[in-house]
Every structure is written in structure tokens, then in C-alpha cells.
Amino acid sequence: MATGESGASLSEIKLGPGEGIAGWVAKTGKPALVNDVDSDDRHAVKVDISSGYTTQSLVAVPMVYEDSVIGVLEAVNKRYGEFEQSDLTALSAFAGLASVAIANARKFERLTSQNQQLKEQAFGKWELIGKSHAIAKLRDLIQRVAPTPTTVLITGESGTGKEVVAHQIHQLSPRENGPFVKVSCAALPETLLESELFGHERGAFTGANDRRIGRFEAAAGGTILLDEIGEITHSVQTKLLRILQEKEFERLGSGKTMTTDARLIAATNRDLKKSVESGEFREDLYYRLNVLPINVPPLREHPDDIPLLIEYFLSELSEQFPHKIRAVEDDVMDVLMSYSWPGNVRELFNLIERCAVISRSERITMELIPPEIKGTTTSGEMSGAGLDLTLPQAEEMLIRRALKLTGGNVSKTSRKLDISRDRLRYRLKKYNINPKEYR
Structure with missing residues (x-):
């Protein structure tokens, strides 16, 4: 009004x-x-x-x-x-x-949503890609959590792959043949979100011309993922708490109590503890959701998985574009593994997709990498400043010096260089360095 x-x-x-x-x-x-x-x-x-x-x-x-x-x-x-x-x-x-x-x-909203779902189906086989220690721990946790019916709270920065983790849990659970239903809680206002989750009867509100089945009903026998759960209002939080406690809800405009057996997985990139402290999120609901917490690490914490992710993305994209990209040049890979990736795996995928679109060869070269990722200083500029070593040569020398100081101890070397052990192992393999030679 x-x-x-x-x-x-x-x-x-x-x-x-x-x-x-x-x-x-x-x-x-x-x-x-x-x-x-x-x-x-x-x-x-x-x-x-x-x-x-x-x-x-x-x-x-x-x-x-x-x-x-x-x-x-x-x-x-x-x-x-x-x-x-x-x-x-x-x-x-x-x-x-x-x-x-x-x-x-x-x-338009429905078509946008359907297009996103089709895109996810095209590129999302919902595989958890990586061999790093961080991903191995995540994969192990998923395998232990999946067989249980317990509520799961997936946390992590935007673009880390929280939905992939949710799909993995569903696919490894006894509910794998049941439906997997996703609801983006931030995309809908309160009334529409309640209708989406719980359904409504005809005449429940203006425009409710027919009865509608809610997502909790649609997820019967399967799994429901509530993405961006930190954005829901107190009214929806109260109804969600009832579902978690009693497995009961009511369609909008109906006094009939419905039941659900859907397994609930929630995901958020917000710090829900802070939301509880500020009064934005119910404390009792937080503890009901946080029974089995899973944190998805940001890409900067497992950069050694970047080559595997790129290989996977290129394979998935190969059928979408006129020519295939078969390799990434070494200097490009160095830059990509050194970048902090604030947008995480999603940002990496978007970059590889962009390269696949504009590349005219079978290799990803430095010319395809945006300035904000590769920086403004090149090895050529460094030489012009009076330096005799290229960046890879300087890096190899630094690693060898650190190994000499630590007696070939990989863990101590990674700490001295302030990089992860996985990233150091990648560099050792790249420069064909054997730590045993320094013991």
C-alpha cells in the first residue's frame, strides 16, 4: 500500500x-x-x-x-x-x-531460475575435485555424515562449492534415489519464501489461484537444501524451527498440519554466531541446524588443486565451444596458483570459461589472463630494472635455500616460506627438486 x-x-x-x-x-x-x-x-x-x-x-x-x-x-x-x-x-x-x-x-524469473538449473546440470556432475589434504579431509567428513539422517550446516565463503558438498551428501546417503530440492532463501521476499517452502491453499493470498505443493512436501523421501539460510526472517525461522523439532508445518491458508521426512541441509556464507549475537538469527534454531557443521575451505587454502580443477573445467567445457583448450602454459599456472581467488572455485570456473570463449589456440596464454589476476609486473619488467633472474629462477633458488636451512624438512620449509605443504610439493615437482638431497 x-x-x-x-x-x-x-x-x-x-x-x-x-x-x-x-x-x-x-x-x-x-x-x-x-x-x-x-x-x-x-x-x-x-x-x-x-x-x-x-x-x-x-x-x-x-x-x-x-x-x-x-x-x-x-x-x-x-x-x-x-x-x-x-x-x-x-x-x-x-x-x-x-x-x-x-x-x-x-x-522471466522462472526462466532465469530454470536456465541456472540447466547450467548447473550441464557443468555440475557434483564432483568434489581435488587431492589436497584440505579436500581429502572434507571428502572424509562427507562420507561419515552422509549415511545419517541428521541436519547438516554447510558454511564457507561464496563460490567455494557448498552446493556441491550438499549434493555429495545426498548422493552418498540412503536417500540418493529420492529428490534433491534446492531453495535459495535470499532470492524471495518473506511471503513468497513461505509459500515456496510450505505451499499454499487456493485463496491464501492475492494471486493464489490454485493449491501449491511446497518444497518440503516435494522433498519427501529425499533432501532439501536451504541455501543462504542466514537471510531468512524471524517469521520463517520460527516455522523452520517447528519443522526441525516436530517435523510439522502448515500450508499457507490452511489449518491442516502436514508432516515431512525430508532431510534438511542448510548452507550459508555468513557467520551465524554473529547473527545470533546481533539478534538477527534465533539462537535455538542455530543450535538445531549446527548439529553436523561442515566448513568448505576457500580455494586459497588448497591452491594445489587448481590444476585439477582447470583440467576438469576444460573437459566439461570442451563440447560447448568450437575448439578445445588442451593445456595451460607454465607461467600462467604459476600466476593462477599464486592468486588469492576471492571468488573461489566459481571465479576460477568463470575465468576458464572466458578463456575457452576467446582463445584462438589450444593453450591458455598470459594474454588471456585479466590484469587484476596476473598483476602489472612481469619478469621482463623485472629484468629491465636490473635483475638477472627470471621469476621462476628466483623462486627455485629461494626454495633450495630454504631446504638447505631446514635440512630438507618439507614441513619446516613450507613454514619458513609461509606457503602450504601442498603448494610447496607442487613447486618441488615443477622444479624437479628432491628434498632428500639436502638432508
Whole structure:
């Protein structure tokens, strides 16, 4: 509801099915012209009370698309005189245009969602790629968690692969033949999210023309992933807590209690402990979710998996583009393994996809790498500054010096160089260095 000059004051007011004149219009599909709302039994006084705005007269028309009412357009308190039939006609014409625009927007949202799902199916065999210690620990934890029915909370930075982990848990569980249902909690406002999760009955709200099955019902016998769970409102948190405690919920607009046996997996890139401390997230819900926590490490903590990830991405992309990229030049791989990857695995995939699109050869060369990733200083510029060694030569010399100081101890060498053991092993293999020679 918008009131005041240019609709400056906005408020959200919820009405039950058929409640108020607007509700009657939505339910019957008929327009209403009322010049004295106080004398009309359909008028919902609580709207005026909630908005602080006194309604004297109104005209309301249904917003219809493909024979279904998707909303109601209402104008109140005509400035001069009473509402007339011409006002009703004009508002109906505008409502027709608005209905098409809203319906097209909803279709676009659905198509965007479907396109994302198809893209995920095309590139996402939901494999956990990597041989590093960090990924080995993650894979082991997944295998131990998967057979149980317990709720799982997956945490980690954006782009680390939390959804891949959720799919792995589902595929390794006794529910693998059941549905896997994902809901992005941040993508929908509260009312639509509740409808998405729990379903609704016909007439539960404006535009609810048919009964809809919620995602918890659709996930029966399988797994439901609530992505970005840190974004849900307190109202949804309360209903979700009931599901976790009692396995019960109700469709919107229904008093009938439903049950669910879906396994719940939640994912977030937020620090839920801080959200609990700030009052944004219920403490009891947090502890119900955090029964089996799994943290997905950022890519910078397992850079030695980058060559394997690139190999996997190139294989997946090979059928999508005119020519295949078969290799990455050594200097490019060095740059990619030294970059911090704030966008994690998703950022790496986007880069490789970009290279696959614009490359004219079978190799990824330095010219394809954006400046923000490769930096602005090249080995040529370093030579121009009076340095006799190339960057790889300087790196090899530094590693050999550190090995000499530590007596060939790989762990001590990695700590002295302030790099992970996995990254050091990659460098040792690259430069054909045997630590035993320094013992």
C-alpha cells in the first residue's frame, strides 16, 4: 500500500482470502466502485488503522492474466468529486497493462531460475575435485555424515562449492534415489519464501489461484537444501524451527498440519554466531541446524588443486565451444596458483570459461589472463630494472635455500616460506627438486 505525496509512505498489510474490498475483488474477479466505504460491509477497517490513512472512497479492479486474477489495483479518495464509471474504465485499462508486465516479470524469473538449473546440470556432475589434504579431509567428513539422517550446516565463503558438498551428501546417503530440492532463501521476499517452502491453499493470498505443493512436501523421501539460510526472517525461522523439532508445518491458508521426512541441509556464507549475537538469527534454531557443521575451505587454502580443477573445467567445457583448450602454459599456472581467488572455485570456473570463449589456440596464454589476476609486473619488467633472474629462477633458488636451512624438512620449509605443504610439493615437482638431497 502506498499513500501520501507520490506514494511516499509505503506499508505492507496482510489480509485473509476475500477480506476487505480488495480481497473481495480478488476472490470474485469483479471490479468495485465505492464512494462511501463506511457504508460498505466489505470494507476492512484494520487497513485504515494499520496504515494511519482514512479511506473514504475507492475504486478497485482485478489484475487478470490468462483468465487468472494475479492481483488487485486500487485507487482511493479521489481528490475532486466522486469516482465515476470512467475512472473504473481507465483503471481497468491500466490494470490490464500492469498484469502483462507483472506476469512477464514472473516468467522471466522462472526462466532465469530454470536456465541456472540447466547450467548447473550441464557443468555440475557434483564432483568434489581435488587431492589436497584440505579436500581429502572434507571428502572424509562427507562420507561419515552422509549415511545419517541428521541436519547438516554447510558454511564457507561464496563460490567455494557448498552446493556441491550438499549434493555429495545426498548422493552418498540412503536417500540418493529420492529428490534433491534446492531453495535459495535470499532470492524471495518473506511471503513468497513461505509459500515456496510450505505451499499454499487456493485463496491464501492475492494471486493464489490454485493449491501449491511446497518444497518440503516435494522433498519427501529425499533432501532439501536451504541455501543462504542466514537471510531468512524471524517469521520463517520460527516455522523452520517447528519443522526441525516436530517435523510439522502448515500450508499457507490452511489449518491442516502436514508432516515431512525430508532431510534438511542448510548452507550459508555468513557467520551465524554473529547473527545470533546481533539478534538477527534465533539462537535455538542455530543450535538445531549446527548439529553436523561442515566448513568448505576457500580455494586459497588448497591452491594445489587448481590444476585439477582447470583440467576438469576444460573437459566439461570442451563440447560447448568450437575448439578445445588442451593445456595451460607454465607461467600462467604459476600466476593462477599464486592468486588469492576471492571468488573461489566459481571465479576460477568463470575465468576458464572466458578463456575457452576467446582463445584462438589450444593453450591458455598470459594474454588471456585479466590484469587484476596476473598483476602489472612481469619478469621482463623485472629484468629491465636490473635483475638477472627470471621469476621462476628466483623462486627455485629461494626454495633450495630454504631446504638447505631446514635440512630438507618439507614441513619446516613450507613454514619458513609461509606457503602450504601442498603448494610447496607442487613447486618441488615443477622444479624437479628432491628434498632428500639436502638432508
